[in-house]
Amino acid sequence: MKFKKSIIGVKDPIWWFRAGSALNITTYRHLNRRKFLIGWDELVIRRIVAFIDKGRYYSNYVYVEAQGEKPTELYDHYTTEMHAELIGKEISIFDLKVMGVYGAVARGVALADALKRYKLTREQYEKNIERVLST
Numbered sequence: 001m002k003f004k005k006s007i008i009g010v011k012d013p014i015w016w017f018r019a020g021s022a023l024n025i026t027t028y029r030h031l032n033r034r035k036f037l038i039g040w041d042e043l044v045i046r047r048i049v050a051f052i053d054k055g056r057y058y059s060n061y062v063y064v065e066a067q068g069e070k071p072t073e074l075y076d077h078y079t080t081e082m083h084a085e086l087i088g089k090e091i092s093i094f095d096l097k098v099m100g101v102y103g104a105v106a107r108g109v110a111l112a113d114a115l116k117r118y119k120l121t122r123e124q125y126e127k128n129i130e131r132v133l134s135t
Contacts, residue, residue: 034067044069098132101125 029037035044043066050062091099097118104114115122 043067095128095132098125098128102129102133 027037027039031037031042035042037043043064045064046067047065048062097120100118101111101114101120104117105111109117111122111125115125
């Protein structure tokens with residue numbers, strides 16, 4: 001969000017921090033009782049905490065905890081082969097499968113379920129994950 005007039009030299013005081021990255025919030029909209037649109041992310045707000053450090057603007061922050069929602073599965077219709085076709089020869093289908101397992105596990109899917117979905121063995125995954133992530 002940006003202010004028309006500068007407040008102590010800052011026009012965009014509200015920032016979005018997530019997983020080690022940050023962006024200023026350019027749009028914000030209240031959708032219903034607990035759901036908000038921040039940028040392009042729809043969030044169901046669970047809890048909000050504000051901390052104000054008098055005299056130090058950069059130490060002020062608002063913590064917003066969002067509630068998890070069921071996945072839309074919007075992108076599940078793309079197969080690994082379709083992704084490979086879009087990417088071309090840059091990344092092999094096998095490496096895409098390894099990355100798919102890695103991403104699924106990062107989203108909270110059990111490793112065994114992710115391996116089954118991408119048709120990989122645990123040995124194949126463990127042997128190749130470091131190589132794939134380092135390239």
